Amino acid sequence: MVVMDSVSFISLGGVGDVTKNMSAYIFGNEILLVDCGIGFVDGSMPGVDLTIPNITYLKQAAANGKKIVGMILSHGHEDHIGALPFILPMLSQFPIFGSALTAALANDKLAEFGEKNRVQTVVFNDTIKLGSFSVSFARMTHSIIDAANLLIRTPIGNFYHGSDFKFDFTPVDGKPSEIRKIAKWGEEGILCTMSDCLGAEKRGHSESEIKITESFDDEFKRSRGKIFITTYSSNISRMNQAIEVARKYNRKICFMGRSFLKARDIGRKLKYMDLPVKMEIRPQEIKRFPPSNVLILVAGSQAQIESGLVRISEDQDRDIRITRGDTVIFSADPIPGNEVNINSLIDTISKKEARVVYSDIADDFHVSGHGSQNDLKLLLSLTNPRFLLPIGGTYRQMVAYRDLARDMGYMDEEVIFADQAKEIIFTQNGFRVGKSAPSPNVYVDQISGETIEKYIILDRQKIAKEGVIIIVTEIDSQNGRLLSSPEVILRGITLVDHKKFTQDLAGVLGKAFSRRAEKVTNWQFFRKTVQQKAEKILFDIGHAPLVIPVILEV
Numbered sequence: 001m002v003v004m005d006s007v008s009f010i011s012l013g014g015v016g017d018v019t020k021n022m023s024a025y026i027f028g029n030e031i032l033l034v035d036c037g038i039g040f041v042d043g044s045m046p047g048v049d050l051t052i053p054n055i056t057y058l059k060q061a062a063a064n065g066k067k068i069v070g071m072i073l074s075h076g077h078e079d080h081i082g083a084l085p086f087i088l089p090m091l092s093q094f095p096i097f098g099s100a101l102t103a104a105l106a107n108d109k110l111a112e113f114g115e116k117n118r119v120q121t122v123v124f125n126d127t128i129k130l131g132s133f134s135v136s137f138a139r140m141t142h143s144i145i146d147a148a149n150l151l152i153r154t155p156i157g158n159f160y161h162g163s164d165f166k167f168d169f170t171p172v173d174g175k176p177s178e179i180r181k182i183a184k185w186g187e188e189g190i191l192c193t194m195s196d197c198l199g200a201e202k203r204g205h206s207e208s209e210i211k212i213t214e215s216f217d218d219e220f221k222r223s224r225g226k227i228f229i230t231t232y233s234s235n236i237s238r239m240n241q242a243i244e245v246a247r248k249y250n251r252k253i254c255f256m257g258r259s260f261l262k263a264r265d266i267g268r269k270l271k272y273m274d275l276p277v278k279m280e281i282r283p284q285e286i287k288r289f290p291p292s293n294v295l296i297l298v299a300g301s302q303a304q305i306e307s308g309l310v311r312i313s314e315d316q317d318r319d320i321r322i323t324r325g326d327t328v329i330f331s332a333d334p335i336p337g338n339e340v341n342i343n344s345l346i347d348t349i350s351k352k353e354a355r356v357v358y359s360d361i362a363d364d365f366h367v368s369g370h371g372s373q374n375d376l377k378l379l380l381s382l383t384n385p386r387f388l389l390p391i392g393g394t395y396r397q398m399v400a401y402r403d404l405a406r407d408m409g410y411m412d413e414e415v416i417f418a419d420q421a422k423e424i425i426f427t428q429n430g431f432r433v434g435k436s437a438p439s440p441n442v443y444v445d446q447i448s449g450e451t452i453e454k455y456i457i458l459d460r461q462k463i464a465k466e467g468v469i470i471i472v473t474e475i476d477s478q479n480g481r482l483l484s485s486p487e488v489i490l491r492g493i494t495l496v497d498h499k500k501f502t503q504d505l506a507g508v509l510g511k512a513f514s515r516r517a518e519k520v521t522n523w524q525f526f527r528k529t530v531q532q533k534a535e536k537i538l539f540d541i542g543h544a545p546l547v548i549p550v551i552l553e554v
């Protein structure tokens with residue numbers, strides 16, 4: 001039976017977890033999706049670049065006759081659009097919408113995977129109907145242009161989807177948050193506000209991005225060499241700030257790195273970047289200008305392998321070198337997990353006697369894009385909902401959010417903790433907690449881009465920590481006996497007594513295989529036995545590497 005008196009909300013990522021944002025609103029047989037982001041990983045997951053939302057719930061729902069009526073992208077950050085190429089092929093067709101820059105970035109990403117213009121552009125005054133849902137957009141300031149919060153009207157009540165935002169009253173692009181629109185929505189009545197809570201532990205207001213322009217100005221004033229600035233490639237307004245200051249100090253601008261060139265092209269096409277053609281130079285032309293007349297906007301703020309900045313720092317670029325007296329500004333905080341690589345990049349650059357400016361020594365070059373306590377309180381006052389549901393933060397930030405809601409008169413039971421994949425069922429009278437959908441992490445392999453299972457990650461962790469032992473064992477195919485002492489190959493591990501290990505293993509295996517005086521058919525048995533016996537001996541001498549048995553039938 002289809003239930004028509006409730007709307008369910010399920011987070012498939014992005015609650016209790018900062019990244020891989022994806023939410024589903026369900027009414028009757030209709031599903032509305034918001035965002036489709038990737039998660040970032042740290043060094044504990046070797047060989048893995050990213051994680052993506054777990055869509056088991058959506059697949060099950062489709063099997064039960066539910067239909068996705070559409071997807072809205074709130075803004076163009078990777079943790080909100082990055083999983084599109086991985087997730088879309090697994091789902092049926094449905095329309096996708098985003099604001100101008102969001103749609104441009106998402107379409108650019110999908111184009112690499114052969115899909116053209118799947119994401120449709122909306123303007124902030126649009127209201128779109130998707131099945132029984134209707135979605136309106138409010139412009140919000142964040143650390144990317146064209147970020148949106150959403151009002152989702154449903155037959156049982158209105159939801160405010162407040163993904164990433166802060167209230168920046170002096171935004172670089174001159175387009176502030178649409179506060180009056182949000183206040184009007186609040187008057188219309190909101191059942192639940194889903195709110196970004198990443199900054200819930202920080203007091204006061206988050207700072208305006210405009211502050212960075214002054215910091216750039218200070219650096220440009222003192223620098224006599226070339227200046228390099230790196231940031232997130234989606235941060236077009238940060239590039240605009242650099243361009244503005246470069247113009248003042250008469251520096252030509254050179255873009256380096258594929259993602260930065262793309263950002264420039266998108267920025268120009270949407271008229272979000274004001275870069276006169278005569279101000280721009282190509283890498284080959286840099287030599288023709290005095291160092292004090294050059295600004296290089298370069299990709300690589302996260303020290304990504306093969307990024308422009310990494311290549312330049314290793315003297316691999318044909319045209320550009322970092323030399324004594326140059327300044328390199330990291331105008332982006334490290335994404336958790338990238339710190340080690342970034343630190344080593346900073347070291348490499350420092351060795352060239354360049355001045356490196358990064359967040360540990362100067363917090364003048366990055367401000368948070370997420371609202372602090374006062375921003376969050378302002379949104380709460382404007383939307384004035386019956387219930388609150390913190391999203392986009394870790395568990396402790398959800399708790400901090402509940403504390404600030406309590407200060408504003410909300411009862412603890414009015415603040416909903418929707419742990420990942422737990423169904424929250426809203427009715428006109430309140431809410432209840434439903435079932436949880438399966439939600440183990442889904443990993444994407446660094447090389448192949450394929451999604452991989454948890455056990456592969458465990459294998460990789462084992463290899464990284466303990467190394468690998470390959471055991472080549474010859475078995476007589478006629479009677480299943482051990483033919484000779486196994487050959488033991490070590491990688492990433494040393495054994496104090498390699499010979500003794502081989503002898504012990506030969507002894508144990510000889511015994512284990514002596515009882516099978518028959519033709520060999522079950523290779524699985526031999527592989528398992530070799531693995532288990534070897535692991536036992538290794539464990540006794542204090543090792544736990546990954547054991548790979550290779551059985552040769554002779």
Ligand SMILES: [Zn+2]
Nearest residue numbers: 075077142164
């Ligand atoms: Zn964001």
